[in-house]
Amino acid sequence: MSTINCAGKLIDLSTPHVMGIVNITPDSFYDGGALKSDKDILNQVETMLADGATFIDIGGYSSRPDSEDISAEEEIQRVIPVIDLVKKHFPSAVISCDSFRESVIARALQHGIEIVNDISAGHLDAKMMETVGNAGVPYIMMHMRGTSQTMKSLTHYDDLVLEINQYFAERVHVARASGIKDILIDPGFGFAKTTQQNFQLLKNLDLLHFHGLPILAGVSRKSMIYKTLGITASEALNGTSALHMKCLDQGAKILRVHDVKEAMEVIQLHQSIQNN
Known part of the structure; x- marks a missing residue:
């Protein structure tokens, strides 16, 4: 599957793309609380799109380890105004909503999102896949536990890669049965996994x-980088770029990132290697 249909916008994944992260949360591990106003949000999205992002991923629930659990209503109050704001100012942007709650996604779909990004692959909300299937939008399913x-x-595995493949085989089967046509898989770096x-x-x-499905890789500024290097998340851009090249070498089709310009440069250099 080299093309996904994002509410009528066909996106060819034969060349890798970038998804820019927009966190509307006070406690995300890297940029929590950074976006305090509509102007901040619009400036970030404008920069990401200008730098080459294909997708803008809006999330209102911090999924970092030990994050605060908030209500679905609070999550809706965080993300829906931002989706509306971005839609109004950048109508051609392809917007993803990052949530494991069907009630949040159902509302976001009413407000025009074109992709669903679910860290739990439907495990944390049994209604999720049916709603996504009915909407006819692409579904990003991530591997995690708990x-x-x-x-x-929850980091014990007898065979890490085998068990992740078994997880996706089962989840893809459920997604297909729910009518979801375009599925992307995210291995879930940092989720129920040690460094x-x-x-x-x-x-x-x-x-x-x-699985024959496009892979989305999310390693941007994660602890696997900054703990290994003995630095902070804010210092982890160079390490992120290094791992992005490895992700592309291994066939990742979407890089989910905080820093779009640098990720696009990695893709450009990787393409130059591939084409020569």
Whole structure:
């Protein structure tokens, strides 16, 4: 599957694309609380689109380990005004909503989002896949265990890559049965995985092509980078770029990032290698 249909916008994934992260949360691990006004949000989205982002991923629930659990209503109050704001000022932008709650996604779909990004692959809300299937939009399903509050204790695997592939095989089957046509898989770096497991997964990312589905990679400024290098998330851009090149080498089709310009440069250089 090289093309996905985002509410009538066909996007060819034969060349990798970038998804820009817009966190409307006070406690995200890197940029929590950075966007305090409509102007801040519009400036960030404008920069991301100008730098080459294809997708804008809007989320109102921090999924970092030990994050605060908020109500669905509060999450809706965070994301819907931002979706409306971005839609108004950048009507051609392809907007994704990052939520594991069907009630949030159902509302976001009414406000025109074109992709659903679910960290739980439907595990945390049984209604999710039916709603996405009825909407006819692409669905990004991520591998994780438990919740943001419990996942740090759920890192035992007998065979990491095999178990992740089994997880996706089952979840893809459920998604197809729910009428979802365009499915993307996200291996879930940092979610119920130790630093060592994250690197093992990255090294073997190409084994997830077993499903024949596009892979989205989200390593941007994550702890696997800054803990390994003994730095902070704000210092992890160079490390992020290094791992982005590896993701592309392993066949990732979308990079989900905080820093669009640099990710686009990695894609451009990777394409130059591939084409020569």
